[in-house]
Amino acid sequence: MASINQVIDRFIDENMERYLAETMELCALPSVSATGEGIKACADKVEEILARHGLEVQRFETPGNPIFVGKAAGESERTLLFYNHYDVQPPEPLELWTTPPYEPAIRDGKLFARGSSDDKGEFISRLMAIDAVREAHGGDLPCGVVVVIEGQEEVGSPHIAQFVQEHLELLASHAAVWEEGGVGREGPTTLLGKRGVLDVELFVETIRRDAHSGGANLLPSAAWRLVWALASLKDSCERILIPGFYDDLKEPTALDREMYEIYPNLLQEQQAMLDQYGIKEFLGGKRGVEAELMVFEPTCNIQGITTGYQGKGGKTVIPARASAKLDFRLLLDQDPDDIEAKLRAHLDAQGFSDVKIERGGAMWPAKVPADDPFVRLSAETAEEVYGMPYHILPTTGGSSPVYAFAKPLGNIPVVTAGVGYWDKASHAPDEHIRIEDFRNGTRHVARILAGFDKI
Amino acid sequence: MASINQVIDRFIDENMERYLAETMELCALPSVSATGEGIKACADKVEEILARHGLEVQRFETPGNPIFVGKAAGESERTLLFYNHYDVQPPEPLELWTTPPYEPAIRDGKLFARGSSDDKGEFISRLMAIDAVREAHGGDLPCGVVVVIEGQEEVGSPHIAQFVQEHLELLASHAAVWEEGGVGREGPTTLLGKRGVLDVELFVETIRRDAHSGGANLLPSAAWRLVWALASLKDSCERILIPGFYDDLKEPTALDREMYEIYPNLLQEQQAMLDQYGIKEFLGGKRGVEAELMVFEPTCNIQGITTGYQGKGGKTVIPARASAKLDFRLLLDQDPDDIEAKLRAHLDAQGFSDVKIERGGAMWPAKVPADDPFVRLSAETAEEVYGMPYHILPTTGGSSPVYAFAKPLGNIPVVTAGVGYWDKASHAPDEHIRIEDFRNGTRHVARILAGFDKI
Numbered sequence: 001m002a003s004i005n006q007v008i009d010r011f012i013d014e015n016m017e018r019y020l021a022e023t024m025e026l027c028a029l030p031s032v033s034a035t036g037e038g039i040k041a042c043a044d045k046v047e048e049i050l051a052r053h054g055l056e057v058q059r060f061e062t063p064g065n066p067i068f069v070g071k072a073a074g075e076s077e078r079t080l081l082f083y084n085h086y087d088v089q090p091p092e093p094l095e096l097w098t099t100p101p102y103e104p105a106i107r108d109g110k111l112f113a114r115g116s117s118d119d120k121g122e123f124i125s126r127l128m129a130i131d132a133v134r135e136a137h138g139g140d141l142p143c144g145v146v147v148v149i150e151g152q153e154e155v156g157s158p159h160i161a162q163f164v165q166e167h168l169e170l171l172a173s174h175a176a177v178w179e180e181g182g183v184g185r186e187g188p189t190t191l192l193g194k195r196g197v198l199d200v201e202l203f204v205e206t207i208r209r210d211a212h213s214g215g216a217n218l219l220p221s222a223a224w225r226l227v228w229a230l231a232s233l234k235d236s237c238e239r240i241l242i243p244g245f246y247d248d249l250k251e252p253t254a255l256d257r258e259m260y261e262i263y264p265n266l267l268q269e270q271q272a273m274l275d276q277y278g279i280k281e282f283l284g285g286k287r288g289v290e291a292e293l294m295v296f297e298p299t300c301n302i303q304g305i306t307t308g309y310q311g312k313g314g315k316t317v318i319p320a321r322a323s324a325k326l327d328f329r330l331l332l333d334q335d336p337d338d339i340e341a342k343l344r345a346h347l348d349a350q351g352f353s354d355v356k357i358e359r360g361g362a363m364w365p366a367k368v369p370a371d372d373p374f375v376r377l378s379a380e381t382a383e384e385v386y387g388m389p390y391h392i393l394p395t396t397g398g399s400s401p402v403y404a405f406a407k408p409l410g411n412i413p414v415v416t417a418g419v420g421y422w423d424k425a426s427h428a429p430d431e432h433i434r435i436e437d438f439r440n441g442t443r444h445v446a447r448i449l450a451g452f453d454k455i
Numbered sequence: 456m457a458s459i460n461q462v463i464d465r466f467i468d469e470n471m472e473r474y475l476a477e478t479m480e481l482c483a484l485p486s487v488s489a490t491g492e493g494i495k496a497c498a499d500k501v502e503e504i505l506a507r508h509g510l511e512v513q514r515f516e517t518p519g520n521p522i523f524v525g526k527a528a529g530e531s532e533r534t535l536l537f538y539n540h541y542d543v544q545p546p547e548p549l550e551l552w553t554t555p556p557y558e559p560a561i562r563d564g565k566l567f568a569r570g571s572s573d574d575k576g577e578f579i580s581r582l583m584a585i586d587a588v589r590e591a592h593g594g595d596l597p598c599g600v601v602v603v604i605e606g607q608e609e610v611g612s613p614h615i616a617q618f619v620q621e622h623l624e625l626l627a628s629h630a631a632v633w634e635e636g637g638v639g640r641e642g643p644t645t646l647l648g649k650r651g652v653l654d655v656e657l658f659v660e661t662i663r664r665d666a667h668s669g670g671a672n673l674l675p676s677a678a679w680r681l682v683w684a685l686a687s688l689k690d691s692c693e694r695i696l697i698p699g700f701y702d703d704l705k706e707p708t709a710l711d712r713e714m715y716e717i718y719p720n721l722l723q724e725q726q727a728m729l730d731q732y733g734i735k736e737f738l739g740g741k742r743g744v745e746a747e748l749m750v751f752e753p754t755c756n757i758q759g760i761t762t763g764y765q766g767k768g769g770k771t772v773i774p775a776r777a778s779a780k781l782d783f784r785l786l787l788d789q790d791p792d793d794i795e796a797k798l799r800a801h802l803d804a805q806g807f808s809d810v811k812i813e814r815g816g817a818m819w820p821a822k823v824p825a826d827d828p829f830v831r832l833s834a835e836t837a838e839e840v841y842g843m844p845y846h847i848l849p850t851t852g853g854s855s856p857v858y859a860f861a862k863p864l865g866n867i868p869v870v871t872a873g874v875g876y877w878d879k880a881s882h883a884p885d886e887h888i889r890i891e892d893f894r895n896g897t898r899h900v901a902r903i904l905a906g907f908d909k910i
Contacts, residue, residue, distance in 0.1 A: 155768070195669070199769045208733035213782050214650070214852025216756040217693075217749035218728075218737040223757035223779075224689065231686035234679065236806070238672075273673075278663035282673040294672035301671040302678035303772055308759030313610070314654045314780050314815045316853075317758055324678075325769050327668050351691070360769045397669025398771075 005384075007136035008446045012128060012439060019128040020111060020438065022049065024104035026086070026120045027113035033087035033155045039065050046086045046123075046149055053127045054134075055147060058170070062159040065151030069170060072130070072145050075137075076453035079144035081173035081412070083405065084123040085153035088115040089427045096429035110432045118426035119179045121433045122418040122441070123149060126177070129446035136446075142453045146173050153179075153401070156199070156361040161404035174412055175374045175452065176405055177445060181418030182437055186264045186391055188382045188444070190415045192375065193367035193395030194402045195295070196330035198339050199360030202229060203323045206354070210308070213316040223307040226322035229352040233326075233343075234300045238283060242346040245298070248333040252296040255370050256394040260292040263391055295397050299329040325360070329399065336362035364403035366414070367395060373455040374413040381447035382417070385440050417444050460839075462591035463901045467583065467894060474583040475566060475893065477504065479559035481541070481575045482568035488542035488610045494520050501541045501578075501604055508582045509589075510602060513625070517614040520606030524625060527585070527600050530592075531908035534599035536628035536867075538860065539578040540608035543570040544882045551884035565887045572888045573881035574634045577873040578604060580893055581632070584901035591905065598908045601628050608634075608856070611654070611816040616859035629867060630829045630907065631860055632900060636873030637892055641719045641846055643837045643899070645870045647830065648822035648850030649857045650750070651785035653794050654815030657684060658778045661809070665763070668771040678762040681777035684807040688781075688798075689755045693738060697801040700753070703788040707751040710825050711849040715747040718846055750852050754784040780815070784854065791817035819858035821869070822850060828910040829868040836902035837872070840895050872899050 002010070029045055030038030043059075043066045050057045055070030065087065091101035091114045099105040104113035111121065130145055148171065150160050164171060181190065206220040234240050260266065266288055274280065282291050303326065308319030328339055340359060347355050368375060370392060382390040402414050419441035425431045457465070484500055485493030498514075498521045505512045510525030520542065546556035546569045554560040556569035566576065585600055603626065605615055619626060636645065661675040689695050715721065721743055729735065737746050758781065763774030783794055795814060802810050823830060825847055837845040857869050874896035880886045 197771075199771075201769075206734070208731070211732060212853065213754070213756040213758065214784065214854075215728075216754035216784065217752050217852070218741065218746060219732055220734070220738055221757060223760060224691075227682055227685045227757070227760075228691045230682045236679075236683045273670075276663070277666060277674055279661070279675070283675055286673065291673060297672050299668070299671040301668040301771075301773060302676060302682070302763060303668065303770055304763030304765045304774060305678060305682075305760050305777070306765040308757060309780060310759045310761040314656075314782065315758055316652075316654075316756075316782055318756060319759060322760070325764060327769065327771055329669065329671065397672070398667065399669075 004136045004450050005447060008132045008450065009443060011132040011135045012442050012446070015128065016439060019124050020106070020435070023111065023116065023121045023124045024113065026124065027104045027115045028102055030102050031087050031115070031151070032090050033065060033152045034090055039087065039151060042086055043151060049127070050147065053131060060163065062163060064159050067148065067150045067160070067163055070147040072141055074141040074143035074145065074453070076143045078453050079146060079173040080449055080452050081146045081148060081171065081176040081405065082126050083176055084126065084147070084149045084179050085119050085151065086123065086149055087151045087154050088118065089154050093429060098430055106435070109435050111435060111438070112430055112432040114431055117420045117424040117431055117433045119153070121438060122179055122420070125419045125438055125442045126445055128442045129449055132442070132446045133449045136450065142450060145449070146171055156363070157401040157404070158361060160401045164404050164408050168408060171405070171409060173409060176412055176414045177448060178400070178402060178414050178416045179418060180420060181416035182420035182441055183422065184391060185269060185422045187388045188386045189391040189393060190375070190378055190417065191393050191396045192370055194365065194400045195395065195397060196334060196336055196365035196403065197363050197399035198328040198330060198336040199325070199362065200340065200343070201323055201325050201358045201360060202226065203321070203356045203358065204229070204354055205321045207318070207320045210317040210320045213318050216318055219318050221318045222322035223319040225352070225354065226305070226307060226324055229347060229350070229355045230302065230324060232346070232350045232352070240298065240300045242342050244342050245339065248335065248338070249298065250332050252293055252394065256296065257289060257293060259370065259392055259394050260289040263393065266292065295395055296331055298331055298334060301327050301329070303327060329397065330365050332365045332367055334365060336364060363399045363401060366402040366406045368413045368415065370394065372413040375415060377451050377455050378415040378417055378448055381451065382444050385444045385447065417441065417448060459591045459905055460902065463587045463905065464898060466587040466590045467897050467901070470583065471894060474579050475561070475890070478566065478571065478576045478579040479568065481579065482559045482570045483557055485557050486542050486570070486606065487545050488520060488607045489545055494542065494606060497541055498606060504582070505602065508586060515618065517618060519614050522603065522605045522615070522618055525602040527596055529596040529598035529600070529908070531598045533908050534601060534628040535904055535907050536601045536603060536626065536631040536860065536864070537581045538631055539581065539602070539604045539634050540574050540606065541578065541604055542606045542609050543573065544609050548884060553885055561890070564890050566890060566893070567885055567887040569886055572875045572879040572886055574608070576888045576893060577634055577875065577896070580874045580897045581900055583897045584904055587897070587901045588904045597905060600904070601626055611818070612856040612859065613816060615856045619859050619863050623863060626860070626864060628864060631867055631869045632903060633855070633857060633869050633871045634873060635875060636871035637875035637896055638841070638877065639846060640724060640877045642843045643841045644846040644848060645830070645833060645872065646848050646851045647825055649820065649855045650850065650852060651789060651791055651820035651858065652818045652854035653783040653785060653791040654780070654817065655795065655798070656778055656780050656813045656815060657681065658776070658811045658813065659684070659809055660776045662773070662775045665772040665775045668773050671773055674773050676773045677777035678774040680807070680809065681760070681762060681779055684802060684805070684810045685757065685779060687801070687805045687807070695753065695755045697797050699797050700794065703790065703793070704753065705787050707748055707849065711751065712744060712748060714825065714847055714849050715744040718848065721747065750850055751786055753786055753789060756782050756784070758782060784852065785820050787820045787822055789820060791819060818854045818856060821857040821861050823868045823870065825849065827868040830870060832906055832910050833870040833872055833903055836906065837899050840899045840902065872896065872903060
């Protein structure tokens with residue numbers, strides 16, 4: 001009799017065409033959350049697809065785009081959650097696509113389309129994994145599944161946290177497989193943490209309209225007020241000067257450091273990054289493990305500044321208005337609400353009460369312990385599927401709504417596993433997945449699902 | 456027998472229509488130096504008009520627009536120079552004009568057109584003054600005249616200083632009547648000084664292209680580099696921190712202060728300015744004479760800053776490039792070349808060698824002593840013409856190429872006298888002159904010319 005894994009793999013091999021076709025069907029529908037283009041039709045298609053795979057589907061309207069939950073019961077009382085999203089980044093610039101973004105095309109063993117990697121292909125791969133495990137278990141699942149698919153991940157998931165809070169029972173589960181998994185330059189890799197983020201815009205208006213710069217001794221300049229306010233936030237050694245900013249920050253653990261120490265070709269990867277940006281060294285001259293560990297430092301980044309005259313030549317004006325967009329990347333146990341309050345208190349204390357703060361969005365940090373049995377399951381199954389070592393990294397520089405699920409659902413462990421790879425061009429022209437990664441990512445997720453009731 | 460002044464006034468009264476028509480003829484031709492629109496045709500017309508009034512005309516090509524010099528000899532060896540320009544500001548926004556900018560129209564005792572006040576009407580007024588004085592002197596002039604009219608005043612007069620240096624003999628004169636004279640809120644007024652100005656743009660590029668803000672612990676941000684460099688230039692008490700910046704600065708004199716002390720309705724004018732900009736007080740809480748004297752302080756003004764993402768919402772990028780446009784207003788004896796060198800030295804010393812400086816333009820400060828006989832002549836003739844006190848102010852917040860003439864020609868005194876008034880809307884829609892000011896400004900300039908050989 002064939003082993004569970006043999007049945008899973010045979011199912012996947014025999015049905016690849018069908019699931020690739022389903023991926024292409026979904027990728028043919030635009031669904032740009034930034035502009036709203038195509039969202040409704042794509043959401044309806046997602047609902048249809050979830051039902052097509054035997055899941056009990058619920059549709060939830062939000063102030064933004066609908067969120068869907070597909071559920072299936074399992075033999076054990078354990079439940080595994082999958083998180084994906086059906087919205088995509090805008091496809092522009094269109095002229096850089098080899099084939100149009102919404103006309104999915106297969107060439108050279110790759111499937112090209114906007115959303116192929118991020119995140120429609122990964123969504124379909126998970127449905128294939130569920131179907132494969134059902135096949136291997138005589139039609140049943142060994143554990144329950146909750147498939148959550150939202151429509152605003154690319155614009156910061158503004159409604160997902162509240163949705164989770166309001167549906168704790170519906171979403172109750174014991175672990176989650178996140179999006180954006182797959183194969184890094186050094187082989188299959190998972191990330192155990194995400195930084196939090198606080199997005200704010202600072203605004204200041206000093207005079208009713210721009211004035212002639214001959215009056216600069218008398219009229220307050222919004223440009224200068226903003227420069228001084230910004231300079232009060234971080235010194236040129238990159239130290240953030242907001243009182244209490246670092247209070248709740250945890251040091252990286254010995255295990256965090258070890259994950260980088262055993263990660264292969266760190267220096268080569270860093271050299272590639274230095275070359276890509278045309279610089280000789282990273283900030284502070286950091287290199288190797290020390291450079292990687294900088295991801296455990298929070299940041300205060302200026303996304304952009306706008307004030308006054310920006311055209312050709314000069315214009316002798318005193319700007320009336322100035323604004324800067326900032327993002328703060330945060331780590332455990334920093335809280336975006338607390339950081340915003342500290343930012344406000346700092347600006348007030350420095351004499352910048354006239355500088356207004358408008359929050360753009362916030363996500364909380366999240367982290368899974370490296371020694372969690374679910375991480376082990378993910379690692380062991382990956383090594384079996386890919387036939388090579390599985391790399392585990394403690395966190396990533398970016399942010400995601402992992403926090404919205406992990407803590408409210410009872411500090412459940414979350415891993416990334418999926419169909420992407422390091423050169424997938426998500427968010428860019430010619431976004432694609434390698435068909436071999438689609439196969440292997442599905443085999444990996446199916447094994448996690450098949451083994452989940454035993455840990 | 457009629458006095459000189461009676462003949463002058465009769466000539467002006469009898470010929471107003473003709474000179475207004477000539478002003479309208481010239482204003483009907485666009486001549487926007489910022490875009491080049493109409494410059495050639497307008498320059499040709501200027502040449503024709505100068506010759507029409509019996510001046511010996513020379514046309515000088517420059518790397519920019521032509522400069523014209525019209526000369527006439529006089530009975531004495533003394534020579535008076537007039538400075539004007541034939542270029543205008545762009546007329547936009549067109550929809551705010553009551554009648555089109557290049558279709559000169561007279562209504563309510565005013566002549567509306569782009570250039571009517573700044574500076575074509577003033578140019579024609581001076582030709583009328585010369586013609587009136589000739590009429591009163593039996594066809595001759597009591598002193599020589601040099602009429603200089605350039606075509607790039609509205610873009611910072613980039614070629615005038617070199618032109619003067621190369622034509623010192625041609626332009627040799629004993630005093631000059633500058634543009635932009637006329638009637639202020641409190642009556643006829645002249646300004647004895649102009650601040651200098653240094654325009655620069657600071658640029659910094661830290662990485663080859665914008666990066667994801669998750670990398671902000673490792674990749675240097677151009678936005679932050681620029682903020683820190685700018686914050687190093689001026690503190691929030693408005694003190695400029697560039698070493699040596701204030702070294703060559705002269706204190707205002709007792710006479711400078713006195714000019715403000717006797718100036719009428721200072722507080723009311725300042726209140727109007729506070730109301731216009733919607734602020735409760737000027738920088739440093741200055742008011743009255745102390746506020747006016749701030750014009751003797753140099754400035755470091757940010758015209759604009761641009762870096763990173765400036766659209767709607769946020770974008771998690773580290774900006775690769777950032778730039779800021781600055782202008783420094785300077786006073787005697789500050790030298791823009793020296794200030795630029797000190798700015799470079801300061802940035803280098805502060806660790807900002809990566810911040811590049813690109814000069815946009817420069818003008819030197821200039822100032823005429825209030826007790827110069829030429830200032831007295833201007834004051835006495837104005838009081839006779841306008842029948843009210845003449846106001847003399849020591850300097851203005853803005854800058855002009857006065858410096859390009861005054862010092863090279865032997866520290867000649869320069870006054871403003873002309874046809875404008877405080878609400879003329881130059882640089883704005885519905886620019887206009889009052890016909891009564893056109894008459895009085897001409898009478899005033901004619902009297903200066905008629906009396907110049909006697910001082």
